[in-house]
Amino acid sequence: GAGVSQSPRYKVAKRGQDVALRCDPISGHVSLFWYQQALGQGPEFLTYFQNEAQLDKSGLPSDRFFAERPEGSVSTLKIQRTQQEDSAVYLCASSRDTLWPQHFGDGTRLSIL
Amino acid sequence: AQSVTQLDSQVPVFEEAPVELRCNYSSSVSVYLFWYVQYPNQGLQLLLKYLSGSTLVKGINGFEAEFNKSQTSFHLRKPSVHISDTAEYLCAVSRGAAGNKLTFGGGTRVLVKP
Numbered sequence: 182g183a184g185v186s187q188s189p190r191y192k193v194a195k196r197g198q199d200v201a202l203r204c205d206p207i208s209g210h211v212s213l214f215w216y217q218q219a220l221g222q223g224p225e226f227l228t229y230f231q232n233e234a235q236l237d238k239s240g241l242p243s244d245r246f247f248a249e250r251p252e253g254s255v256s257t258l259k260i261q262r263t264q265q266e267d268s269a270v271y272l273c274a275s276s277r278d279t280l281w282p283q284h285f286g287d288g289t290r291l292s293i294l
Numbered sequence: 295a296q297s298v299t300q301l302d303s304q305v306p307v308f309e310e311a312p313v314e315l316r317c318n319y320s321s322s323v324s325v326y327l328f329w330y331v332q333y334p335n336q337g338l339q340l341l342l343k344y345l346s347g348s349t350l351v352k353g354i355n356g357f358e359a360e361f362n363k364s365q366t367s368f369h370l371r372k373p374s375v376h377i378s379d380t381a382e383y384l385c386a387v388s389r390g391a392a393g394n395k396l397t398f399g400g401g402t403r404v405l406v407k408p
Contacts, residue, residue: 185337212393223298223384223398224338237395272337279393282328285337 183207185286187273193292194263202258202289206275213256214283215248216272224272230256231279260291268293296321300385300399307375308407315370315402317385326392327368329359332382332401341383344368345392355379380406 186205194200206213211232216224217240227246229237232253241248245263250256260267270290274283301316319325326345330338342353349361359370368385383402388394 187337214395216396221401223300223386223401224396226395226397229395240395274338276393279391281393282340282343283393283396285330285339287335287337290335 187286204256204273210275212276214274218270298399328386330384
C-alpha cells in the first residue's frame, strides 16, 4: 500500500491479557517509530528502529512493553499483562531515513477493561 | 530534555475567520519543527515543516507558520478557516535531524462554527 498500515484498528482486551499490535511501514522506509497517545494528549515516543536494529527504546514505559522488527520491515509492538493505564492509541510512523519527516498510520485504539 | 507547549487546548472560531495556534518549544540545540493535523479516528497528517531557510513556511490547506528563534515559537495561522478544518492540531519538534524522534505538544482542538 501507499501508506503506513496498522492492524487491528481497534483492540479490546481484559486486564492481564497479552496483546500484539502490527505495523506495516511504507515500502523501503528505513526508520520506524512507535508512539503512544493517551486520550486528550499528544503522542509520546516509545521506541525507534533503523532497519531491524532497535536503536532507542527509552520511551517504553515498563518491561511489559516489547517491540521487534526482525526483517527490517513489519514491526510488532507487544504488551504483556495489560493494565488499564495501557489504554491509548498506538501510532506507528515510518520515514526514508532520519533526514526525512515521518509518515503516520491511523493507529490502533487499545482499550483495556 | 526538550518540551513543546501549546498554550491553547481548545480554540473555537467562526467559519471564514482567521485562526492562530500557538506553539513554543525549549531546546538548546538545533531543532526541526512540524505541525500535524489529526482528524477523528485517524493518524497524523503533516501540514508543514521548518527545516532551514526562510522562517515563513507555507503548508497544505492554506496554513502557514513562522519560525521565531529568539522567541522559540512556531505559531500556525490560517487567514480564513472552513468547517472542514475542525480537527486536532499538534506541534512537534525533532532534535538533530528532521527524521529523528518527535516530541509533541499537548495539541489544540480547533472547532469551526458556522
